[in-house]
Amino acid sequence: MTDEAADAGPCGAAPAAAPAPAPEKPALSMLLEAVLSIGSDLELRTMLQQIVDTATALTGARYGALGVLDPERGTIGELYTSGLDETEWQRIGRFPDGYSGMSGALTDEPEPSRRDGLAAGPRTGGVPPGRPPARSFLGTPIRVHGQVFGNLCLTEKHTGGFTDSDTAVLGALASQAGIAIANARLYAAARQRERWIEGAAAVTTALLTGGSAADALMTVAERARTLADACAGVILQPNEEGGMEIVTASTLDDPAGIVGTAIAPGSEVLVQLLGGEPVFIEDSATDPRMTTHVRSRFGPSMMLPLQSGGRLIGTLALPRRRGDRPYTAVDRLLATQFASQAALALVLADARHDREQLAVYEDRDRIARDLHDLVVQRLFATEMMLESTRRRAAAPDTDELLGRAVDELDSTIQEVRTAIFALQQPPAEAPTTFRGRVLRETAGAAAVLGFQPSVHFTGAVDTLVREPVDRQLLAALRGALATAHRRAGVSAIEVSVDATAGLPDGRAAVRLTVADDGREEDGSRSPTVTWQAPL
Known part of the structure; x- marks a missing residue:
């Protein structure tokens, strides 16, 4: 066996047991069967192992090795062996380098080579310790499209030294193996490209579906x-x-x-x-x-x-x-x-998400405008009509009934305005902190009011204000903003959240204050809304 095969290590193929002696058949018949067998499998690794096993059987060699050259590094990238038992395989060691010894000679001068006694060769340097014996050697390069694909090396012929007939058989086998390997590589490359294309299509589909x-x-x-x-x-x-x-x-x-x-x-x-x-x-x-x-x-x-x-x-x-x-x-x-x-699919998916989100915003704005321009105005007009009727009514029962109707309409108007403010909030990616949610509510109200309310925080509101107080405070804020919007002449609103406020009994509390510069129907200044709850 060559020093290259002896220097080899595992490459994904388990060591194969020594092949049984070849049956008594004419060499040409055996060669034709081998060629047909090699070309029948398009899986490259299986084919390479089959090539070295077939070469070993055809020539009567005890050991065989096929080293596949890495074209980028010029070294042996994969090694397939035949005839080694588990103990011999464990003693082999590292891969041959591909440019020294007999493997390097076959690569430099890609012609079949036959030797007896490798220790005498100037490039072999003998058989390294611990390697199987290699008293006789036969090797040939395998070419694919004119380039050396790998080196097929055989050692230790059972009946003595390798013959000219063995050299001819190995050369013919290597020639046909090169054609079969080229076909297998084309098939493998096509399958590999197909998998990547299918994978890219699957990723694009998955990203664009949400x-x-x-x-x-x-x-x-x-x-x-x-x-x-x-x-x-x-x-x-x-x-x-x-x-x-x-x-x-x-x-x-x-x-x-x-x-x-x-x-x-x-x-x-x-x-x-x-x-x-x-x-x-x-x-x-x-x-x-x-x-x-x-x-x-x-x-x-x-x-x-x-x-x-x-x-x-x-x-x-x-x-x-x-x-x-x-x-x-x-x-x-x-x-x-x-x-x-x-990357293109990610960009398209991001753009699609933005378009969908924009469509949601536009639809919510349309609903809010419709509620404000149609529903609220009609409710407000009806409330004014009932209020006018109540003032003209003489019967006490009628006055009380109309008063309750006016109050109900006023409450309905406030609820609708609160819903309008809620529609102005972004539907997704809502802030998680209490401070962020307060700012989100005032930013949504700004779209209806036409100006941005000012907001002031006192104390560690994000830490102190928790469930259910935070939900109650936000509901009170929405109601106060809706009420301020219906007043005449409102051009500024001040919102204050104080987490350091205290109750008369000494308990800690949060206080919400909403003040605006509007006027009531009687011309008086609008009252300041204050909401307070213990923490």
């Missing part, structure tokens, strides 16, 4: 993780400090400690990402450009800007576990295209 912004980011991260065969899909977005922070993480393992991790401002990786450039990492744990504490979990990684129309939404990161196979050029291209389409 959902929150957080759900949209998780959809992108989870689908990308699955398509890239990564151990995590991570979304980073710019933070206030000028760096980038992980806001979403889809992982197969425990995601604890990942969300919230930030890339510091000024780092080399951040500069590239903010400039819209993708970043490709061979090993996140050792790359000096990676500075986050979670980098030790990961190996190969892609960091792809989510950018559309010059707008940077964030970054999609797809790390694999340490020791996993690196990303290929095709992986990088397809993932980059996916990120571009996902």
